[in-house]
Amino acid sequence: MTQSLYEKIGGEAAVNAAVDIFYRKVLADDRINKYFEGVDMEKQAAKQKSFLTFAFGGPNNYSGKDMREGHKHLVEKGLNDSHVDAVIEDLGATLKELNVPDELISEVAAIANSVRDDVLNR
Amino acid sequence: MPVITYDKQLYQCADGETVLQCLRRHGVSIPSSCESGVCQTCLMQGIRGKPPALAQQGLKDTLQVQHYFMACVCVPEEEMEVVLAGADITHLLEVEVLGKEPLSDDILRIYLKPAEPFDYKPGQFINLYRPDGLVRSFSLASLPQREEPLELQVRVLPGGRMSTWIQDEMSVGDKLAIKGPVGDCFYVPGKPQQNILLVGTGTGLAPLWGIVRDALDQGHTGQIHLYHGSYTADGLYLVDELRALERAHQNFIYMPCVDEAGAAEAGDATIGRADLVALTAIPDLKSWRIYLCGHPDMVAVMKKKAFLAGASLSDIYADPFVYSATDNASKADS
Structure with a gap:
């Protein structure tokens, strides 16, 4: 039986394991942390957990609509491709820290990248 | 199959059905998003019956002990009465004023006796109702397991309607009402070796005084560091009691801190803001449990700093004292 990406990652x-490391990297990343100022940290962590579950190929109920609505006010404040790149980079660094093999990191990055247009409301 | 009670209506669950599916099938709309037990959008609370452990996975322990659960992954094992997270499940309870004593120039300690048994965790808060209906929130500093009367610590603020009334007019024997308990900032046993950092400003010491004594009472063996911050040395209170607690418990460390402006009369206290002094002393907070109470700006900033210093978000408990817009009153500081 072949393992799914989600199973392979753990x-x-x-x-x-990833959510605290990832959120910490995002908050410390000056390219994007201004978009996280003043948010409820617990709610944000729960959202990031959903996003990581989705990006790891895990069980989810992904809706482009939620992603669009959730980021609309940020796009108005200037959220663009460079910020999505930064998030995907932080995600890759998180997985590297957790010793996830490179080929799986690429798969995760590709899934994360697939929601780029929804996030940027294009 | 178990029956779910929601908003006074009974709903029969089908075999293997989740609370979310059952309510939805009956036309009840509950907010949800991931529907995989992750995002917590469908967070609910069981006020009767216990949710299965699977439905609580990933929730903070203070939420778990209050029977919060995610409706999308909750296949009930027994009859449950449920409400949406954040719903008010408390009721008014009469209390009698048993005592009132000063803790410092402008901080009072009051003792209340509830008319019926009142279950709470030290560090949670209640709303106190004056006979004319004025309401303010105060943290509970007492320990229920010691059968102590409910203890509140009140800072008397010039113009604070509730606090000046408590100081000048409220007397022993008066009957008031409370509603509660509310809040997720309290001690949960289970990790006795974990180190604990507590930072409070002003009467943010009230919940921490309850939480520290509760942790020690329940046999916590890890280090417990309490940093209490005040603008001036006058605002440091319970100093003798905390020093005595320090002598009685090797693992408890008390660090009073006074802002630079009050440095001249600081005595034994460390000069500097309590949150910054704590972070300098303990720069790596990985695997620590953190409690933050008091000034909302301190709580918000320190929450982020503690997280960046390595503490897991699930180990950070915070209780910002939000000020009332009408008369500068707040939880405990009112």
Whole structure:
């Protein structure tokens, strides 16, 4: 039986391990942290957990609509491709820190990249 | 199959059905998003019956012990009565004023006796109702397991309607009402070796005084560091009690801090803001548990700094004291 990407990465345990590291990287990243100022950190972490579950190919109920609505006010404040690139880069660095192999990181990055147009409301 | 009670209506769950599916099938709309037990959009609370562990996975422990759960992954094992997260499930309870004593020039401690048994965790808060209906929030500093009367610590602010009334007019024997308990900032046993950092400003010490004694009472063995910050040395209170607690418990460390402006009379206290002094002393907070109470700006900034210093978000408990717009009153500082 072939393992899914989600299983190969380590499932829910991997999401739990990744979320704090990922969120910390995002908050420390001066290219994008202004978009996270003043948000409720717990709610934001729960959203990031959903995003990581989705990007790891795990169970989700992904809706482009939620992504569009959730980022609309940020696009109005200047959110663009360079910021999406930064998030995907931080995601890759998180997985590298968790010793996820490069080929799986590429797969995760490709899934994350697939929502770029929804995030940027294009 | 279990029956779910929601908003006074009974709903029969089908075999293997989640609370979300059951309510939706009956035409009840509950907000949801990921529907995989991750995003917490469908967060609900069980006020009767216990949710299965699977439906609580990933929730903060303070939410778990209050029976919060995610409706999208909750296949109930027993009858449950449920409400949306954030719904008010408390009711008014009469209390009698048992005592009132000064803790410092402008901070009072008051003791209340509830007319019926009142279950709470030290560090949670209640809303106190004056007979004319004026309401303010105060943290609970007492320990229920010691059968202490409810203890509130009140800063008397010039122009604070509730606090000046408590100081000048409220007397022993008066009957008031409370509503509660509310809040997720309290001690949960289970990790006795974990180190704990607590930072409070002003009467943010009230919940922390409850949480520290609760942790020690429940046999916490990890280090417990309490940083209490005040603008001036006058605002440091319970100093003797905290020093005594320090002598009685080797793992408890008390660090009073006074802002630079009050440096001249600081005595033993460290000069500097409590949050910054704590971070300098403990720069790596990986695997620490953190409690933050008091000034909302301190709480917000320190929450982020503690997280960036390595603490897991699920280990950070915060209780910002939000000011009332009408008379500068706030939780405890009113």
